[in-house]
Amino acid sequence: MSRLKKIAGAVMVLAGAGVVAGWVLSAPAKVDPQLVVDSGDPAKGERIFYAGGCTSCHAKPGSKDAARLELSGGLALKTPFGTFFAPNISQDKENGIGAWSPADFASAMLMGVSPSGEHLYPAFPYASYARMKPADIADLFAFMKTLPAVSGKAGEHALEFPFNIRRGIGLWKRLYLSGDxxxxxxxxxxxxxxxxxxxxxxxxxxxxxxxxxxxxxxxxxxxxxxxxxxxxxxxxxxxxxxxxxxxxxxxxxxxxxxxxxxxxxxxxxxxxxxxxxxxxxxxxxxxxxxxxxxxxxxxxxxxxxxxxxxxxxx
CATH class of the missing domain: 1.10.760 (Cytochrome Bc1 Complex; Chain D, domain 2)
Structure with missing residues (x-):
């Protein structure tokens, strides 16, 4: 019985160590402050905006002409992992990104981390944006500041377990997030x-x-x-x-x-x-x-x- 207790104890210790290691390895990390460019050129940012196809996901579905620049979100992306809704990224300070700082924006684009410190789901293609130049991200942010604020929050993601656990995305990033x-x-x-x-x-x-x-x-x-x-x-x-x-x-x-x-x-x-x-x-x-x-x-x-x-x- 004593031997079984020792084995059980060892298993519990290893399991606990695994949980702690997973928690540490999956921690959200914001962008290095040295990579943040505080001001950009909106004229150059317009080029990056269209290269990135921001309107494709973040404009209200069915929008045309000038309405394509009203980035209220709402597009549903139905995937094997669940349904993701493209968020409002207009200049609305409550529902959009109007209150974000340049560092907040850079962290989302390069690291997939929200201003509150949560992992963003990679339905937002930051695995590609991680290869972008910080200056281009600053230019893009400057251009987006010129676009209208649109109120309204997009739908909540509908995901099943375990995909609804955001912390696990940190481990995914260790495998697939690279600027190379x-x-x-x-x-x-x-x-x-x-x-x-x-x-x-x-x-x-x-x-x-x-x-x-x-x-x-x-x-x-x-x-x-x-x-x-x-x-x-x-x-x-x-x-x-x-x-x-x-x-x-x-x-x-x-x-x-x-x-x-x-x-x-x-x-x-x-x-x-x-x-x-x-x-x-x-x-x-x-x-x-x-x-x-x-x-x-x-x-x-x-x-x-x-x-x-x-x-x-x-």
Missing amino acids: PVIALAQSAPEAVLAGRYLVEGPGHCGECHTPRNFAGGSDKAQWLAGAPAAEGKGIVPNITSGEGGVGDWSEADIANYLETGFTPDFDSVGGAMVEVQKNMAELAPEDRAAIAAYLKAIPPHPNGYPARQPAAN
Whole structure:
């Protein structure tokens, strides 16, 4: 009996140590104050705003024209982990981010941590934004300060256990949150390719939809931009590498034109969730769209990263 008590005691000690270690490792961490830029340029921030596609999720669903800049949130993202609602990020001080400081904004963008010190769910693509330059984040914040305040709170996330435990996101971040580039490029790489890497991997967060995910919801970087099952429904997000099923037959000019006009080389038109993305890409300067195209043609090709569609039953 004494031996059993010792074993049980040892198990309890190990379990307790595991709980403490998990608690420490999962603690939210705000951005290093040295990375916070207190003031930005709103004119430059407008470029980052459209590169990041902020309106796609945070404008009221169905908004058009000037109403797309009223960032009241509300879009429902139905995923295997539960339903997430894009929050109000307008300048409303009660329901939006009007009371946030530059440090609050930088912590959310780079670290996925709210002003109150809670982990944000990675449905907000900070795993990509973590690769952004602090100066660009300051510029984006300055531009967002010019947008209207809109009252009203978006819906509450609807998640089942254990995904409703925010503290666990801290462990997820240790696996998947990194500011390092996904694709290693030589410093001698063409300037356009380097610029495209920043736009695609950082503010553009293209990998969040176009890359397959593992069971934990982390991006499978070995299949970077190879296409993936859509987070919602039974559709697919296409392969945008030059691999089989991707954009290998497209030229850089074809890709840049698609981002500007929404038309493919075969004169098909953009559809699905990409409609809103393309609207944002059309707001960028031609050299930005050309840089994105140069990067997509330079990265490693992959075959489609999603299961083949099954033929319909007769």
